[in-house]
Amino acid sequence: MHRRAALRSLLGSTLGLSLAGLSGIAGLWAAAVVRFLTPNIVRQASRTFKVGRPSEYREGQVETRYQASHGVWVVRATGAGRPQFYALRSACTHLGCATQWDDSRQQFRCPCHGSTFSKEGNNLAGPSRSPLERCAIRLADDGQLEVDAGQTVKQDDSGHNPSVSPKA
Numbered sequence: 001m002h003r004r005a006a007l008r009s010l011l012g013s014t015l016g017l018s019l020a021g022l023s024g025i026a027g028l029w030a031a032a033v034v035r036f037l038t039p040n041i042v043r044q045a046s047r048t049f050k051v052g053r054p055s056e057y058r059e060g061q062v063e064t065r066y067q068a069s070h071g072v073w074v075v076r077a078t079g080a081g082r083p084q085f086y087a088l089r090s091a092c093t094h095l096g097c098a099t100q101w102d103d104s105r106q107q108f109r110c111p112c113h114g115s116t117f118s119k120e121g122n123n124l125a126g127p128s129r130s131p132l133e134r135c136a137i138r139l140a141d142d143g144q145l146e147v148d149a150g151q152t153v154k155q156d157d158s159g160h161n162p163s164v165s166p167k168a
Contacts, residue, residue: 047150053143054083062101062119070149072135073101073108075119087135087147088121094128108132 049070057063057076066072073088088108090099097112107124108117115126122131136151 048146048148050140050142050144050146051087052145054085054139054145057083057085059083060119062103064101066147067098067101070147071098072147072149073099073132074137074145074147077120085137085145086121087137087149089133089135089149089152091133092128093123093130093132094126099132 049066051063051066051074054076057074059076059078061076063074063076066074067090071090073090075086075088077084077086090108091097092099092110092112092115094110094113094115097110099108099110099115099117102109105116106119108119108121110116110126110128113127115128116124117128117132118124120131121134123129133152134154136148136153138146138148140146
């Protein structure tokens, strides 16, 4: 093989590899542009879900099984001589860390900055100045409790939940 043929072969293969690399980069760039232009849709579990029948809960119970999947605590209390149920968001109202139920102290505790909340969701200590948010809860037609984590309710001084506001 002559020198010119060897140089031509080397130059041709270098040019071919360069064009292949540029084509790959252009393809990645096009994919990134398409991904940027498509909307981000977050798929999440239904915000309305059933948590069982009222008879399944005992007095003073804080149900922890919905905290991981739906981000709520379900609590059975007694008010005006009858059972009452409420659902509390598990997110701390300080910076949104997930609270944990401390059964021995009967309070919710935030592991991030030390806020503590009563079983009713009222803030007791720490940097949080707001109580845990309450989610809408109702008795469904089939007799089960149904929580709507997409709506929050505000509690007045008498313990009633008079207003419902959609949660973004």
